[in-house]
Amino acid sequence: MTDIITSNVSPSMARHVDLVWQQRLRLFFAVFCALLIGFLVTATVSKEPVRAYLTMLTGPLPEIRWSDLHGWQLRRMVRFGSVIEDTITLSFLGLAVAIPFRARQFSLGADGQLFLSALAAAAVSLYLGDGFPFLLPIVFVAAILTGFTWGLLPGVLKARYQVNEIVSTLMLNLIAVQLYRLIISEYMRDPGAGFLVTPVLPSSAIFSGLIAHTNVSTMLYLLPFVVFAAWYLLMRTTTGYEIRTVGSAPAFARRVGMPVTRSIILSMAFGGAFAAFAGLHISNGLLKRLPVELSPGLGFDGLVVSLLARNDPKAIPMAAFFYAYLRTGAQAMERTTDVSREVVQIVQALIILFVVAEHLIPAGFSARLRQSWNSFLQKFNYIHRLKGQK
Incomplete structure (x- = not known):
């Protein structure tokens, strides 16, 4: 297939397409090997390993059943809805990690940015209340500015004072989580609730639902635009070019006079802005109120998604869906x-x-896989043409 695609393009473009296909084959082979070893591990602890593994792989899928009373019915949508909900959140968090990664900044601050952005979104929603004009756009601005500012801090510390970004983002996560808990418990708690939680957010600040009996909301429609914005920022703007250059060739960027300091700061700040969408999704889409014990650790899941997508914004939704599907399948396997x-x-x-160690797979192996696939396609097309001539 790649031979057909690259036959009418320049040699440099052909090499690029060939490299992309090799990377995809190596990624597929890495995931296949991991699933195979995972099955062997399952076989050692389960009396029915095949059934258990099939449950993990097919459990999150909807099920279509026929009944004489109701006809065709689509069942198990709650599980599939959980996959979509997690996909939306993890996609935003993956973008929050991928943008700093492209500037070679190992940011672990998505957790704190998510917490404070969710808090800002809930606070503005409750303070302004129903009936306030343009409430939802104002909530968006509040959340994004909060995430941007909290991401800006470690960027300034790294660029201006050479503070290690791993340490600074982890410490800022602790500050953000404790600040979140303090504000919820002392200033925003609902006195009528039986536990520490904010009041229910006003209806005009809540995203509309899309699938019955789930929390899948209209944030799903927003996801492609946010992914496109991240891709456009990196690939079609001067700032994005500077971020990528600083990440891939910092010495060259300094030599030609690029604003290295500004690029590092903005990469971290833009990461915080994308994490804000995840916080907004959790507060105004999933929970519709904020508990004091919002579980930390989602930012690290965003790190995994970014690694699976190789820090490519266009690939992050698929990586997020894969990871969310695996997590929901895990819950189904555990229960059944x-x-x-x-x-x-x-x-x-x-x-x-x-996936992280996929470069251990020889490039020649993926090249041979590609050649075998191309040979199979050519033989298949040849047989198909012979049948057509008959």
């Missing part, structure tokens, strides 16, 4: 089989390790 969820966490860890 004799395999614990920890086994699926082993599979997840294996996939991450194989």
Whole structure:
């Protein structure tokens, strides 16, 4: 197939397409090997490993059933809705990690940015209330500015004072989480609730639902535009070019006079802005109010998604869907089989390790896979043409 595609393009473009196909084949092979080893691990702890693994792989899918009373019915939409909900959140968090990565900044601050952005969105929603004109756009601005500002801090610390971004983002995460809990418990708690939680957000600040009995909201429609914005920022703007150049060739960027300091700061700040969409989705789309014990750690899942997508914004939604699907399948396997969820966490860890270490797979191996696939396609097309001539 790649031979057909590259026959009418320039040699440099052909080499680029060939490299892309090799990378995809290596990624596919890495995931396949991880799933295969995961099955072997499952076989050691389960009496029915095939059933358990099939549950993990097919459990999140909807099920179509026929009944004489109701006709065709689509069932298990709650599980599939959970996959879509997690995909939206993880996609935003993957973008929040990928943008700093492109400037070679290992940011782990998506958690804190998410917490404070969700808090800002809920606070503005409750303060302005129903009936306030343009409430939802104002909530968007508040969340994005909060995430941008919280991402700006480690960027300034790294660019101006050479503070390690891993340390600074982790410490700022702790500050953000504790600040979130303090404000919820002391200033925004609902006195009528039986636990520490904010009042329910006004209806005009809540995203409309799309699938019954799930929390899949209209944020799903917004996701492609946010992904496009991230791609456009990196690939079609001067700032994005500077960010990519600083990440791939920092010495060259300094030599030609690029604003390296500004690029580092903006990469971290833009990452915070994209994390804000995840916080907004959680507060105004999923929960519709904020509990004091919002679980930390989602930012690290965004790191995994970014690694799976190789920091490519266009590939992040698919990587997020894959990771969310695996997590939901883990829950289904835990509930319906004799395999614990920890086994699926082993599979997840294996996939991450194989993907990160995919360069250990020889390039020649993926090239041979590609050649075999091209040979198969040529033979298939030849047989198809012979049948057509008959």
